[in-house]
Amino acid sequence: MTTAITIGMIIIYVAIMMGIGVYTAKQTHSVNDFVLGGRNVGSWLTAFAYGTSYFSAVVFIGYAGQFGWTYGISAAWIGVGNAILGSLLAWIVLGRRTRIMTQSLGAKTMPEYFERRWNSKALKIAAAIIVFIFLIPYTASVYNGLSRLFNMAFQIESEGAYKIIIVVMALLTAIYVILGGYAATAINDFIQGIVMLIGIAAVVICTIQNQGGWTEAVASLGEIEVNSKINTLNSVFGPDPLNLLGVVILTSLGTWGLPQMVHKFYAIKSENAIKKGAVISTLFALVVAGGSYLLGGFDRLFCTLDSNESGKALISTLSNGKPEYDAMIPSLLNTALPDLLIGLVVVLVLSASMSTLSSLVLTSSSTLTIDLICPNMKKCSEKKEMIIMRILIAVFLIVSVLIAFNKNASISTLMSYSWGALAGAFLGPFMYGLFSKKVTKSAVWTSFITGVGLTLVHMFLFGFGWFPELSKAAASFPLNLASPINAGAVAMILSLILVPLVSACTKVKDTAYVEEVFQCYAVKSEKAE
Template sequence: MTQATICILITIFLYLLGMLAIGFHCAKKTSSTSDFFLGGRKLGPFVTAMSAEASDMSSYLVMGLPGLAYLSGVADVGWTIIGLAAGTYLAWLLVARRIRRYSQITGSITLPQFFSNRFHDKRSILAAIAAVVIIVFFVPYTAAGFAGCGKLFSSLFGMDYMTAMVISALVIVGYTATGGFLAASITDLIQSIIMTVAIMTVLIFATVQAGGIGAVLDNAKSLPGYLSLGSTYLEETGTSEPYTLLHIITTVSWGLGYFGMPHFLLRFMAIEDEKKLKLSRRVASVWVSISMALVVVIGIAGRALSGKGILDTLHGADTETIIVRISDLLSGYGIIPALLAGLILSGILASTMSTADSQLLAASSSVSQNLLQEAFHLKLSQKASMIAARTTVIVIAVLGLFLAKNPDSSVFGIVSFAWAGFGAAFGPVVMCALFWKRATFPGAVAGMISGGVMVFVWKYLIRPMGGVWGIYELLPAFLVGTLMIVVVSLLTKKPSAEIEAEFELAKKKTDL
């Protein structure tokens, strides 16, 4: 084992140990399900902002996006970033304050519980459906995170892919199952800082090694359509093809996902003071926009390194390891660079873990709180409820490991499907619940089911037809879900006076 490898392993080991320590520390402050699932609504504005974005910016930030930029240029990732940045800002602007207040008025500590409480669903039908949706889509989403960890260690150390995933999963499950939401939020804050340092370090090193900004740009310009938002580079033929309006609509529609992402919306519900959401919005929007732009530039610089023969040319799913390859190159320059490389690789782990922990927590709350206690009406003591929550975290993790066992699976591809599922199933319901007083319980049920089902129908039956049908499944499914809510709500009895009174109370404006 080389000196560089030892330095990297030490850095990663200390990072993982620190995450576990935070989990055990937070466990002392987690005595109820409210603490476990929502941190007692005590998050400060900075923790709220950074934990929300870190939980959102999964391994696709440091693996999917730079890999896609490396492979095909800026069009795909550029329009995706525009959509995600816009979606982030609008979610903070439109949804954050309203759902924070409304969830407190209705006494809701999970998103499925909010759906049922908002529409006075005494039988918790909405909560049960939402819980099933969360389990269906969070298992593959969690699998994507584990796959990112497996690719990291197997490509860097030659470690067995499955072994690497198991080790990573044990750490994530360890601090999530012990410290709950508070541990996930604090670790997410730390992980966002590590991710930022890692991105900046890789960008500077890669640009210098490629010969400077000019050399990076010259290499990119030599590839047809590589730097254009109106065309995309085709590696197989060395040519380009137009990036059509259909493609633009498809990629920009990624931003719709934020309105239905459970682990993202939970941060809005958990902030201590809703008046501080304005600061959180600014911090979150700036950080996420800059971070996504920088990782795209890393992908472009990585392509220049391959063009000069400094790095091997990457193909297919291997392009998602570009930051890992650059870090490996850095580690060969001495002890300090090797330690920096270890920090960078910890940043990649951070991006994966910060999302996986929140996903596991949301799935756990769906089973123990929304299914067992609310839908199935099981009477669980506080202790039994906590045991059920922590057991669910472990079970979901095991299922995620099973789904991610194929090392050739694409992190970006898995995330895009789960993202569409949440955006379409929950997004329309969230927006109508918060902003349309006439929305009814039957309408919400119809919208949630139709949106979720349409994701599968569009992806596997309609999208393969190609042409105008080749659009990303999130947009058509989101529109179908919204339409069903509106139509069914107008055809059914208007909400009760009590529901309307709660809506008006949540609608009351505050100075943001």
Template sequence: MSPTIMAAVALLYVAALVYLGFRAYKNTHSTTDYLLAGRNAHPFVMALSYGSTFISTSAIVGFGGVAAIFGMGMMWLTFLNIFVGIFIAFVVFGRRTRLMGHHVQAHTFPELLGRRFDSRFIQAFSGGVILIFMPLYASAVLIGCARYIETSLQIDFQLSLILLSVVMGLYVVVGGLKGVMYTDALQAVLMFGGMVILLAFTYGKLGGIIPSHQALTDLPKRIDQEYQQALPEVQKIAPAGMGEAETLGWLQARLDELKLVKTMDDSKKAEFMAAHPDAGKVGALVKQYPQVVNKVAVTGVAKAGFRGWTRFPTPGTNFFYVLFTSIIMGVGIGVLAQPQLAVRFMTVKSQREINRAVPVGGIFILAMIGVAYICGPLSNVWFMMKEHGGVISVVKAGGNPDVIIPLFINDALPAWFGPVFMLTLLSAAMSTLSSQLHVIGTSVGRDVYEKGILGVKEHPRAVLITRLGVFLAIIATFIISVVLPEGIIAAATAIFFGLCAAAFLPMYVGALFWKRMTKAGAVASLLAGFGVSFFWLMFIQNVKGKLPALLANSLLGVPTILPDPIFGIHWNWVEAIMVALPVSTAVAIIVSLLTKQESPDHVRWCFEGIRKGAPTRSR
């Protein structure tokens, strides 16, 4: 598809966003309008906004590519995202969050926690955590989106960053949460359409649901058979007397040399190839027999626990820890305490809206995450066809999982799907980003400045201060995107998810469900969750099972301070949430039980909204 048509479609899309932002601006008159969309959001708009904020481009392209490597075991995350992220979040947390939030007149997630525990510190500290870490997370989304625009519309990366910031600035700063939610809903519809088409084409082209799954299940066997066919040719060039494992190791080493050569200039290339004649022979071999690379790749990941695309990895292996603790538990559970999502429950006027939002949210997440985690693994079946390369997806993508889904779409879907998928991805990124910017802005204005610094209940210029906060959030996110290396930003995103779960979840659950939880218990849990999470990510955890822990690497020169297994567990592969969340939960319970109960009047007041469903008394 030509860039001109893509650009025309993108312009139409931007015009629609700006129009919705303007509509929201016309309907925004008060703080509640700006912060909570007037507490009058339509259930469809609320559910779609929740869903599209939940799903960013990385959930589709990044995690879809990861699923092409890990396989369909990732479907556990789909299940958790629907069951925990939608059903439990809406039915169990949504009702209480909305009732308590309305009753204590909270406008932001930190404000809800601060008022429940009658603590300015909790509100300001939580706002501060959001203020420091969310711009890093937001810049990861912004960079992903700008990189996509760079390749699809052929617009310079820096210019893409500026354009995105300006467009979002227009509708988030002026339109507030109404602007964010209106545009989110439009974006959700585009995302839904794009992903359903993708699923239909994928299953259609691969012969239907069961045949395509069966082909994926049979793939490791097929890879082995094809390798056996090429084995006589391999044996001709491999050193004599090697067993299969040794031969595959030798091939892997030669393929690594070939990868290295690609990064060299021409003069060095010739010199290197002359010194490594075997690399040249292997290069010629894999041109004729690409299936050899498949066998080498699958053998490599099998050592890390991979057993096939439709089988769960071997327990206790690197693949198992990454899939189970980071992806499934970290993302699946972490979503419950995301401030930009929890605040959505306070935007509707009654439980009926939340009830009606549940099916919309469930179907939406299935169509997003489910499709990405089905199509990612199935892309292997497609690329294994001789006419599409005869190699598995990760080989086709040169080892970079981020390009698997775009490659698959370019190769397997008709040309007209290009602009549709571009809109799907732009929508996914922008809907997440706009909500992040809104939450950062409200944290600056409402939680940190008004409550933390001024200590006032309601500033007369609250909307203006928050607009300024959102504006500053956009500028900060833009600067971070330009200045900081992408590695640090990726680590910060993981930190943010871990922090939200470990620092906020026990306090959030206690705030809504446990009257005995005290201010001291909440503060201790917040600090313990933050501290343990931060320490774990900085000194112990190798994010994605391989990246060095940031401070352990820079201060001590080691990838982790816990390289060896303890009690048979490789702790450096375990996600921070698995350690920090139990610690912060235990701290919350123990400190609450050891400290004096909060004033019964205050606790009664906080729970009054939930008890009656219709509060009667102000304070």
């Protein structure tokens, strides 16, 4: 009965999603419509698109499971950071200037922004390559989380079924994004966001009630020993505040430099819509991210690594020696939720993940088409440009699916390397480039090389398990140097430091061009008066 209800809810959801794709396809006539929705998307749709692109199965299944297990209820601080730093401040600092400058420059993608802001085709090509390569592991991590949830809901354990689920999700994403582009994703994101808000609230309440209410659940959590200490998993800052801060920085500051996130500011309708969107997206993040990480904080009450401990789901250890963090939230849900709510959770995570996937594939395909392929073709009409983008959506999804087939690649690791490289490369140049005329090409190149270089070096040393002794030594520091999360956070902070530092040591060569670029703000101010 429960399986039938779950399948029924999924069918209804997919039908609505496909219907929106068909509807918006009739209104998508140009590249501008396909990539930016005609730059005419309102505050509610943009805010929900931002939030649903931000949070997916990566957060709900992977990050909530791992960091809830590691930090207890203090993991909820990650959600607070996501709301304040990752949403509110990002909208306030970047929203208006991003919209004005990208519209003035005619930039539809982040690489195109780099080209036209610094008058450099080389920067555009480098940025486009970085975007395409490092969005792939993030997409794979979303598929990984989705498949695990479906395994839990339908009791599917075979390797073949795992792969089939991933392929079906990729096909569904491809269909509605290929049909309607950004307009389809924005409308779907709004519906998906409502499902996420209702679902998260219901799941958190049921989980806490399953343990006898808030007071009893927190008390039970405090009895669990971590490093021979009790009352740490139920404390305000948890057992490891320093490394918790690294997670907050990666998952919050990262949005400022991710192309699929700042892209939302390109497409928003007006400055008033930005003000409203800032409030809406912040509240959305508080509920969805805060609720997800708080939920994860209780996973030790439902899961165990000890086969002698009864009453809890036994979590296996992977071949790399780490606990299977990605299985923790599905196990928690299977134990804590009434059967009827399982269907809602499946649709909830499906909604969150499909919205993120659509944003990722649209960003990647549009970047490759607009910034790499069409500029090198003799003739590239808008019709041909849209055909190429749609083909690349399929290619991007196929590559991501192949990576997702590797179950040993944990969700958090894939996402951390993706966000670390992208935001580590783009954060400083993108943000400072909106505000300062003094940012030089050399500073932009320095950030690109540092962000990508640090990520690749860390991946080589620690990501593949080739140097276990080195990994063990690096993990023994107060700030775990073997963690891809901390590496990503360091890359972002370095980008913010290096861009102004290198700019101070180098000179802007084409000052007349830069003055012309920044004229857009003066023109906007005059119109406002």
